[in-house]
Amino acid sequence: QQSTVVITGTSSGVGLYAAKAFAQRGWYVVMGCRDIPKTKAAAQSVSIPEDSYTVIHLDLASLESVRQFVKDFRATGRHLDALVCNAAIYMPLLKEPLRSPEGYELNVATNHLGHFLLCNLMLEDLKNSPAADKRLVILGTVTHNPDELGGKIPPRPDLGNLDGFAAGFKAPISMIDGKKFEPVKAYKDSKVCNVLTMRELHRRYHDSTGITFTSLYPGCVADTPLFRNHYPLFQKLFPLFQKHITGGYVSQELAGERVAAVVIDPEYKQSGAYWSWGNRQKKEGKSFVQKVSPQARDDEKAQKMWDLSEKLVGIG
Ligand code: NDP
Numbered sequence: 001q002q003s004t005v006v007i008t009g010t011s012s013g014v015g016l017y018a019a020k021a022f023a024q025r026g027w028y029v030v031m032g033c034r035d036i037p038k039t040k041a042a043a044q045s046v047s048i049p050e051d052s053y054t055v056i057h058l059d060l061a062s063l064e065s066v067r068q069f070v071k072d073f074r075a076t077g078r079h080l081d082a083l084v085c086n087a088a089i090y091m092p093l094l095k096e097p098l099r100s101p102e103g104y105e106l107n108v109a110t111n112h113l114g115h116f117l118l119c120n121l122m123l124e125d126l127k128n129s130p131a132a133d134k135r136l137v138i139l140g141t142v143t144h145n146p147d148e149l150g151g152k153i154p155p156r157p158d159l160g161n162l163d164g165f166a167a168g169f170k171a172p173i174s175m176i177d178g179k180k181f182e183p184v185k186a187y188k189d190s191k192v193c194n195v196l197t198m199r200e201l202h203r204r205y206h207d208s209t210g211i212t213f214t215s216l217y218p219g220c221v222a223d224t225p226l227f228r229n230h231y232p233l234f235q236k237l238f239p240l241f242q243k244h245i246t247g248g249y250v251s252q253e254l255a256g257e258r259v260a261a262v263v264i265d266p267e268y269k270q271s272g273a274y275w276s277w278g279n280r281q282k283k284e285g286k287s288f289v290q291k292v293s294p295q296a297r298d299d300e301k302a303q304k305m306w307d308l309s310e311k312l313v314g315i316g
Pocket of ligand 1: 009010012013014015032034035057059060061087088110140191217218219220221225226227
């Protein structure tokens with residue numbers, strides 16, 4: 001059987017171009033997206049052949065939708081050889097928190113809790129695949145890491161003691177640390193959880209399943225719609241800043257190819273690794289395993305995050 005990858009959020013940006021790269025490399029792509037017509041139009045616009053993919057409805061903010069997605073995937077009868085958690089929202093200008101159907105703050109509900117449940121449920125599908133090489137990849141970002149230049153701009157991510165998670169994460173609570181709502185920090189916190197999830201998956205399941213768990217920061221893909229909720233002037237200047245000043249800019253095509261490479265190529269078969277690229281903007285820029293932030297490499301925090309997330313998504 002043709003290798004199959006499930007990837008979330010392919011209606012634009014990194015996910016769309018990753019889907020294209022997978023199709024070009026002969027993989028079958030199952031896209032988990034909340035807007036099916038938009039996703040199909042996007043796939044067509046970048047010429048992904050129609051017989052190389054299918055779109056299944058998935059709204060990561062809704063735990064019920066995540067469960068339904070897994071059922072719908074299973075009904076296709078395909079083996080799952082790789083899972084890529086890519087979708088995310090970033091809403092830096094929010095004054096008040098938005099809520100998921102379960103009542104959780106929406107950034108963390110979408111970027112972390114939805115993917116956390118998806119990974120836990122689909123671990124079973126990965127285990128059941130007869131493929132010799134199975135991988136689960138979660139998109140990270142430089143902004144999770146205050147030790148790096150790109151992560152130094154405040155507010156910094158900080159999960160604290162996860163008091164907000166422990167207290168149930170519903171109104172009036174909106175942040176993982178239980179402190180005041182801060183939308184940019186909520187996004188960064190969710191990405192710290194993504195890295196912690198990857199590392200904890202590795203610790204718990206790599207030896208027993210042989211599955212390779214990794215994350216990557218493909219570079220600053222400054223012109224994806226991720227920044228659509230930012231000021232228009234920011235949207236105009238940010239790509240220029242990244243291209244000419246930090247040198248961190250990468251195209252959506254290159255970011256998509258990097259995601260596919262981390263899933264397919266033998267050199268990325270190193271479970272627990274977080275991949276980055278030197279000379280990010282250059283096609284031949286070399287990849288390397290990068291140290292993640294102090295919070296993201298804190299094993300005690302990872303376990304606590306895991307236990308509390310299990311409770312919040314109802315699998316604990
Ligand atoms: P985009 O905004 O272009 O893509 C995000 C995707 O996620 C869209 O397809 C969007 O779908 C989907 N999505 C959002 N909310 C949901 C939901 N509730 N359920 C299902 N799908 C949803 O952003 P990028 O391509 O830039 O970002 C992709 C990943 O890359 C993210 O994880 C991001 O953190 C990471 N990343 C991005 C960087 C960058 O510079 N752009 C840098 C480092 C990491 P819809 O069309 O329905 O909104």
